Amino acid sequence: MANSHVAVAEQFDDMPQQQEASTLGMWTFLATEVLFFGGMFMAYIIYRNLYPHAFAAASGHTILLYGTINTGILLTSSLTMAMAVYAAQQSNQKWVVRYLLLTIFLGCCFLVIKGFEYHDDLKEHLWPGPNFKQGLPVQAQIFWVLYWAMTGLHALHVTVGLGLLSVLAWLARHGKFSEHYNTPVEVSGLYWHFVDIVWIFLYPLLYLINRY
Amino acid sequence: MKSHSLGPKTYVIIWSALMLLLFLTWGIAQINLGPLNVVAALTVAVTKMLLVILYFMHVRSSSRLTWLFVAAGFIWLLIMIDLTLSDYLTRGIVR
Amino acid sequence: MNTLVDSPAILDESPLKTAEPPNYLQEGGSTLKSWLLTTDHKRIGILYLYSIIFFFLIAAVAAALMRMELITPPGDMVSSEMYNRLFTIHGVLMVWFFLIPSIPATLGNFVIPMMIGARDVSFPKLNLLSWYLFIAGGLFALGAILFGGVDTGWTFYTPFSSAYSNTHVVAMATGVFIAGFGSILTGLNFIVTIHKMRCPGLTWFRLPLFIWSLYATSIILVLATPVLAITLALMALERIWGLGIFDPKLGGDPVLFQHLFWFYSHPAVYIMILPGMAVVSETITCFSRKQIFGYHFVAFASVAIAILGFVAWGHHMFVSSQSIYAGMVFSMTSFLVSVPSAVKVFNWTMTLHRGSITFHTPMLYALGFIGLFTVGGLTGLFVATLPVDVHLTDTYFVVAHFHYIMVGGMVTAFMGGLHYWWPKISGRMYPEKLGQLAALVMYIGFNLTFFPQFIMGYLGMPRRYHAYPEEFQIYHVLSSAGASILGAAYLLPFIYLLWSLKHGKKAPANPWQATGLEWQTPSPPPQHNFRNTPVVDRGPYDYSPEKSEEEVIYGQ
Numbered sequence: 001m002a003n004s005h006v007a008v009a010e011q012f013d014d015m016p017q018q019q020e021a022s023t024l025g026m027w028t029f030l031a032t033e034v035l036f037f038g039g040m041f042m043a044y045i046i047y048r049n050l051y052p053h054a055f056a057a058a059s060g061h062t063i064l065l066y067g068t069i070n071t072g073i074l075l076t077s078s079l080t081m082a083m084a085v086y087a088a089q090q091s092n093q094k095w096v097v098r099y100l101l102l103t104i105f106l107g108c109c110f111l112v113i114k115g116f117e118y119h120d121d122l123k124e125h126l127w128p129g130p131n132f133k134q135g136l137p138v139q140a141q142i143f144w145v146l147y148w149a150m151t152g153l154h155a156l157h158v159t160v161g162l163g164l165l166s167v168l169a170w171l172a173r174h175g176k177f178s179e180h181y182n183t184p185v186e187v188s189g190l191y192w193h194f195v196d197i198v199w200i201f202l203y204p205l206l207y208l209i210n211r212y
Numbered sequence: 213m214k215s216h217s218l219g220p221k222t223y224v225i226i227w228s229a230l231m232l233l234l235f236l237t238w239g240i241a242q243i244n245l246g247p248l249n250v251v252a253a254l255t256v257a258v259t260k261m262l263l264v265i266l267y268f269m270h271v272r273s274s275s276r277l278t279w280l281f282v283a284a285g286f287i288w289l290l291i292m293i294d295l296t297l298s299d300y301l302t303r304g305i306v307r
Numbered sequence: 308m309n310t311l312v313d314s315p316a317i318l319d320e321s322p323l324k325t326a327e328p329p330n331y332l333q334e335g336g337s338t339l340k341s342w343l344l345t346t347d348h349k350r351i352g353i354l355y356l357y358s359i360i361f362f363f364l365i366a367a368v369a370a371a372l373m374r375m376e377l378i379t380p381p382g383d384m385v386s387s388e389m390y391n392r393l394f395t396i397h398g399v400l401m402v403w404f405f406l407i408p409s410i411p412a413t414l415g416n417f418v419i420p421m422m423i424g425a426r427d428v429s430f431p432k433l434n435l436l437s438w439y440l441f442i443a444g445g446l447f448a449l450g451a452i453l454f455g456g457v458d459t460g461w462t463f464y465t466p467f468s469s470a471y472s473n474t475h476v477v478a479m480a481t482g483v484f485i486a487g488f489g490s491i492l493t494g495l496n497f498i499v500t501i502h503k504m505r506c507p508g509l510t511w512f513r514l515p516l517f518i519w520s521l522y523a524t525s526i527i528l529v530l531a532t533p534v535l536a537i538t539l540a541l542m543a544l545e546r547i548w549g550l551g552i553f554d555p556k557l558g559g560d561p562v563l564f565q566h567l568f569w570f571y572s573h574p575a576v577y578i579m580i581l582p583g584m585a586v587v588s589e590t591i592t593c594f595s596r597k598q599i600f601g602y603h604f605v606a607f608a609s610v611a612i613a614i615l616g617f618v619a620w621g622h623h624m625f626v627s628s629q630s631i632y633a634g635m636v637f638s639m640t641s642f643l644v645s646v647p648s649a650v651k652v653f654n655w656t657m658t659l660h661r662g663s664i665t666f667h668t669p670m671l672y673a674l675g676f677i678g679l680f681t682v683g684g685l686t687g688l689f690v691a692t693l694p695v696d697v698h699l700t701d702t703y704f705v706v707a708h709f710h711y712i713m714v715g716g717m718v719t720a721f722m723g724g725l726h727y728w729w730p731k732i733s734g735r736m737y738p739e740k741l742g743q744l745a746a747l748v749m750y751i752g753f754n755l756t757f758f759p760q761f762i763m764g765y766l767g768m769p770r771r772y773h774a775y776p777e778e779f780q781i782y783h784v785l786s787s788a789g790a791s792i793l794g795a796a797y798l799l800p801f802i803y804l805l806w807s808l809k810h811g812k813k814a815p816a817n818p819w820q821a822t823g824l825e826w827q828t829p830s831p832p833p834q835h836n837f838r839n840t841p842v843v844d845r846g847p848y849d850y851s852p853e854k855s856e857e858e859v860i861y862g863q
Contacts, residue, residue: 010426010427010835011425011426011427011428011429011431011504012429012504013840017503017504020503021429021430021499021502021503021504024498024499024502024503025429025430025495025496025499028495028498028499028529029495031529031530032491032495032529032530032532032533033533035530035531035533035534036533036534036536036537037537038533038534038537039533039534039537039538039541039567040537040541042566042567043541043552043563043567046560046563047552047558047559050558050560051558054558128549128550128551128557129548129549129550138556138557138558139557139558141551141557142551142552142557142558142559145544145550145551145552146552148550149541149544149550
């Protein structure tokens with residue numbers, strides 16, 4: 001049943017202080033993540049500005065179907081994550097677990113599709129280097145470096161998120177969360193939504209440059 | 213100040229808006245609007261981001277301190293992008 | 308007074324039983340495990356203290372070897388390849404494994420919670436993780452050094468680092484990446500702690516300026532370091548897999564690396580100086596027995612430095628082929644960022660004015676800081692002036708400029724802070740006369756080392772060269788002589804501080820009669836800092852003329 005007496009960590013005076021500190025801590029961490037991904041967005045902006053045609057040509061070889069479906073998957077996973085937080089605040093243990101598991105499932109779908117996509121990309125020789133696909137301008141390789149680096153880092157963050165959510169689901173299963181204590185769910189939700197937002201920008205920048 | 217979760221109905225509405233925007237951005241990309249393609253794509257992306265931040269991440273009902281922290285991350289990113297672009301966009305300008 | 312001793316039933320009552328309650332050094336155990344698994348911010352501060360001293364020593368040895376080579380014009384002691392490795396090791400270790408963590412992770416960790424009346428930081432376990440990340444990063448860096456070193460300079464410029472260097476660049480970059488992540492978490496911890504853990508009554512404008520400066524430092528740590536991380540990662544990607552975005556053969560721009568690198572590394576220098584300024588604000592007020600002049604200005608100046616420091620990075624790239632117009636903008640912003648620093652120097656000076664000054668060791672270091680930082684800062688304006696920098700870039704003038712700030716400023720302040728809070732940390736007083744001697748010798752040795760470098764830099768002596776024309780020898784000899792004096796001056800505190808741990812006079816709770824919550828608790832403090840949460844009802848630096856009459860206790 002819902003555990004309404006969670007001990008406050010000894011450095012804090014009371015639960016509200018602990019919760020506010022946790023939330024502020026996660027937002028601070030997300031700010032660092034914005035700058036972390038931001039460095040690559042910076043490089044993307046510069047090079048797209050310098051080589052618009054090469055970038056357009058390169059982007060044409062991304063697999064639009066996979067990218068679009070994955071965007072839909074992640075957006076939906078944000079919905080299920082938000083619902084998990086809501087369920088926790090309603091002390092609805094059963095649905096906390098279900099929504100978390102749903103989110104994890106959707107995250108896994110994302111990674112599986114990404115896996116197929118990477119496989120197809122490699123088959124097309126879209127890995128920069130001496131064996132890079134022929135017929136594209138040389139600067140297209142820069143686009144593809146950014147593609148691998150940005151989607152790779154993003155996928156890494158998705159994987160970490162899945163680990164985080166799995167731990168949460170296990171804790172939820174053991175009745176840890178309720179209306180009195182659900183900050184870990186909320187704070188993990190913030191992380192997950194951030195991962196979604198990164199993809200919201202990756203999608204148009206990588207897949208939609210030149211589809212006409 | 214604890215930010216309160218919104219109800220399921222709100223979340224589903226936001227989700228629907230997000231899916232609509234996804235369809236929109238995919239659709240616009242099929243049409244040649246020249247330089248406007250980028251503008252449209254980024255506008256949609258920013259809108260989606262704002263919906264996620266304000267509603268899914270509860271920032272709409274969060275404290276001003278949270279707003280400040282959210283803003284700080286983006287402002288700093290903008291600083292980096294703007295000043296670096298100021299180099300690239302002004303290279304080769306000959307008076 | 309213990310009446311129990313006279314009681315016949317307890318004749319063998321140990322006198323220690325009635326002594327002070329245990330402090331943080333005893334509470335929680337004194338085993339290695341209790342230290343390595345501690346979440347006590349004070350113990351973590353000490354773990355950092357030992358770690359950064361270790362790296363400082365290695366980097367100092369590299370510097371000593373360089374200065375020995377430079378005594379004679381020909382490159383006769385080490386090869387040029389070896390010399391490249393020496394200045395790279397010196398730079399990487401000093402910047403990331405000494406200066407960046409120095410005051411924040413040691414003194415900051417120790418003092419911040421106490422200064423705000425808290426029991427610990429917001430995330431104690433994260434704090435310990437930060438230290439382990441620092442150590443892990445350090446191990447990678449040490450590994451890189453032991454297996455042959457790196458020769459790219461601490462700046463890792465592409466394409467040399469990403470495509471041509473034959474040294475252990477990736478290992479070193481990995482070390483910096485991991486340690487950098489640790490520093491991000493430290494900054495995060497401090498930000499949340501300062502926002503959320505202040506004791507009742509401690510409003511923002513009642514905070515000691517130490518807190519304001521460390522808050523500003525933490526902003527930079529959190530927002531700048533991630534960019535360094537991704538930049539080094541991209542450089543490593545290029546090096547390992549040829550995934551080059553800085554590679555000119557693919558249309559990549561090496562200057563983009565410089566933009567990304569300096570976007571972090573310029574604010575990083577403010578990470579490295581703001582904590583020093585933090586210490587000075589504390590010691591200047593205490594040893595002038597006077598309220599700080601212009602508290603709000605100093606507080607806002609700290610934040611201004613943090614913010615403005617982010618828009619000046621291009622002054623490292625004036626000759627990189629960056630657009631001349633961007634160069635002009637960066638030159639202007641660099642001038643702008645000097646203003647809040649100047650405000651602080653002015654305010655410290657005005658604090659001294661009509662103060663009741665005593666020349667304890669921390670005060671000597673604070674005064675040294677003000678003088679040396681001012682010289683460093685002013686010469687920063689010289690190099691911020693675009694046309695002048697074209698002449699001075701990559702010369703010893705730049706080397707002298709940043710050493711005046713980093714060593715003359717930051718290391719001096721670190722020594723000052725270490726001495727100031729030593730009684731609190733160790734429960735012992737250091738020998739005051741020796742402290743004063745070391746501070747003076749350091750000041751002399753420092754100026755002898757680095758002032759000649761301004762002159763020879765102006766005359767054209769390039770940096771990172773191990774061989775040079777005859778006409779520069781006199782300056783190099785003076786500089787190397789100074790370096791040996793400086794080395795001795797640093798060694799002295801190392802010896803007497805360790806000595807004081809066992810033999811120093813026991814310190815009272817407030818040996819300096821300073822204001823500030825950290826002095827309202829015993830030296831050393833108990834594990835949870837305060838028996839009862841303090842309540843604050845006044846601003847900081849509440850030194851009054853009456854209080855200045857009070858005896859300030861000299862150590863021994």
